[in-house]
Amino acid sequence: MKILAIETSCDETAAAVVEDGRRALSSVVSSQANLHASFGGVVPEVASRAHLQLVAPVVDAALSSAGTAPDELDAVAATIGPGLVGSLLVGASAAKAYAWSWGLPFVGVNHMEGHLHAAFLEDPTLALPTVVLLVSGGHTMLICMQEAASGGVEYRLLGQTLDDAAGEAFDKVARFLGLGYPGGPAIERAATGGRPDAIAFPRGLAGQGFDFSFSGLKTSVVRYMRANPLVPIADVAASFQEAVVDVLVAKARRAAGEVSAKAVCIGGGVAANTALRERVEKVCRQDGRAAFIPSRSMCTDNAAMIGATAWFRLRTDGPTPLDTPVDPNLRLPLV
Numbered sequence: 001m002k003i004l005a006i007e008t009s010c011d012e013t014a015a016a017v018v019e020d021g022r023r024a025l026s027s028v029v030s031s032q033a034n035l036h037a038s039f040g041g042v043v044p045e046v047a048s049r050a051h052l053q054l055v056a057p058v059v060d061a062a063l064s065s066a067g068t069a070p071d072e073l074d075a076v077a078a079t080i081g082p083g084l085v086g087s088l089l090v091g092a093s094a095a096k097a098y099a100w101s102w103g104l105p106f107v108g109v110n111h112m113e114g115h116l117h118a119a120f121l122e123d124p125t126l127a128l129p130t131v132v133l134l135v136s137g138g139h140t141m142l143i144c145m146q147e148a149a150s151g152g153v154e155y156r157l158l159g160q161t162l163d164d165a166a167g168e169a170f171d172k173v174a175r176f177l178g179l180g181y182p183g184g185p186a187i188e189r190a191a192t193g194g195r196p197d198a199i200a201f202p203r204g205l206a207g208q209g210f211d212f213s214f215s216g217l218k219t220s221v222v223r224y225m226r227a228n229p230l231v232p233i234a235d236v237a238a239s240f241q242e243a244v245v246d247v248l249v250a251k252a253r254r255a256a257g258e259v260s261a262k263a264v265c266i267g268g269g270v271a272a273n274t275a276l277r278e279r280v281e282k283v284c285r286q287d288g289r290a291a292f293i294p295s296r297s298m299c300t301d302n303a304a305m306i307g308a309t310a311w312f313r314l315r316t317d318g319p320t321p322l323d324t325p326v327d328p329n330l331r332l333p334l335v
Contacts, residue, residue, distance in 0.1 A: 001074045002066075003314075004098065005307030006059065008091030009083025009111045010137075011035075011042045013054040016303035017066035017073075021117075021311025022124045024304040026065035027297070030054050033182055040175050048086030055094045062303070070102045075319070077310030080108035081330025082138070088326035096322050105319035107310040111301075112332045115267040116145060116155065117312060118298045118305035126292060127262040128153070133252040133280070136268035137167030137182075140212050140248075142255050143332070145265075152316055154335045158255045159210025166244055167270045169214035173221050173240055177233055184270055187237050191275075194238030199224060199231070201243040203250075210251050217243055241275055249279045256289060263290035271299040 002025070007014040011032040017025040032050050036042050063069070078095030081088060092108065099106035115134055119126050129146040140161040148154040164172070167184060174183030179190050201220050204213035221240055225231070248270075256264050264284050270276065277293050284291035298305065313320075 001311060002068060002072060003075045003077050003107070003307045003310050004059070004063065004073050005109070005303040005310055006055065006078040006091045006095045007111070007114070007301055007303040007306045008051045008055065008087045009079045009081075010087060010301060011047045012301040013051050013058050014301060014303035015059045015062035016307050017062055017068050018121075018304055018307025018311065021308045022120055024121055024307070025068065026062045027302055027304040028058050028062045028065060029300070029302055030058050037181050040181050041171060042084070044084045044086055047084060048090055051087055051090035055090055059094070059098070073102065073104055075099070075105045075107055075310060075314055076102070077107040077109050077306055079111045079114065079306055080324065081110065081327035083111055083328055085326060085328040088328060092326050100322060105314065106322055107314050108320035108324050109306045109309045109313065110330055110332055112139060112141075114305035114309045116143060117308040118267055118294055118302075119265050119292055121304055121308050122294055122298060123292055126265070127290065129259055129261050130263045130265050130292070131158070131252060131256040131259060131261040132265045132267060133248060133271070134268045135166045135248060135266065135270035137171060138165055139268065140165045140214070142210050142252060144255070144259050144261070153312070155332060157332070157334050158259070159212065159251060161212040161214065163213050163215040164218060166212070166214055166248065167268070169218050169244065170270065172218050176222055176225070177236065179237070184273060187241055188273055188275070190233055190237035191241050192234065194232065194234030194236070196238045196242035198235035199239035201239050203243055203247050206247060206250065210255050212247060212251065214244065241273070245273070245275045245279055248276060249283055252280065253283050253287065257287070261289065263292055265292040265294075267294060267299060269300050272296040
């Protein structure tokens with residue numbers, strides 16, 4: 001089964017052709033990062049207008065790269081939420097138009113579920129139960145992926161952020177420090193050569209369940225810089241990054257032990273952070289547990305993960321009606 005998938009939930013225009021939910025025949029991503037850099041963050045109207053210009057060329061490139069013609073496809077999928085409503089409308093409308101004109105079923109996909117299924121594109125044998133640390137600009141969640149009674153996969157929420165997502169905290173701190181956008185890579189670059197133990201920034205909700213809080217950490221960075229304006233930026237960035245990684249890894253590790261997970265997997269844009277990737281590998285090695293660290297291209301938004309999820313959803317739920325609306329606040333289906 002070959003599925004054309006489109007992803008436009010935020011500022012990446014992406015398309016991919018995925019075979020049997022486990023093999024990406026192509027994955028094309030057109031990033032708008034440079035377009036939004038001067039604003040210090042994503043401007044929704046700018047993003048949706050860029051998607052309008054890019055979606056057709058990106059789809060054409062994905063089909064060409066996969067060597068797949070429309071009459072060889074079995075379905076067309078798109079992200080229908082969560083995300084920016086204008087951006088979602090562009091991708092979903094395009095996918096529905098392609099599906100209708102080619103006489104194919106349409107599959108609407110939850111963006112967050114896509115990040116969970118990205119793991120299977122690079123390791124189809126990933127053992128369950130697995131604890132997934134999903135960290136991005138909009139979400140920070142601990143999910144237990146486990147086998148459902150029906151033989152499929154189901155998700156159990158273990159914890160989530162109570163305020164800022166980890167990626168959001170990276171963006172806000174980077175903006176305050178004048179490091180640019182996107183904040184995650186900017187902080188990581190600035191932290192090079194800095195001392196992660198230079199400043200004792202707080203670890204929000206440390207040792208308190210599996211929920212997260214990063215707003216206090218962000219405020220602490222602002223207050224520290226105002227009181228110590230001459231402190232090296234490298235030390236501030238490294239210490240901030242260390243505080244975020246400490247909390248993420250500690251909670252993921254405890255969650256994996258509680259549910260007897262066979263592996264820990266990370267996903268989302270923040271999963272591209274080198275310090276986080278190395279720390280997860282280290283603690284999993286110490287605990288005798290597998291660590292799944294996806295390639296950086298599978299961490300950021302892409303359409304291959306949407307195609308993988310669409311294959312699963314088409315088998316379990318069937319096609320999505322063409323009149324199904326996008327939902328910027330769409331929730332992950334949980335048990």
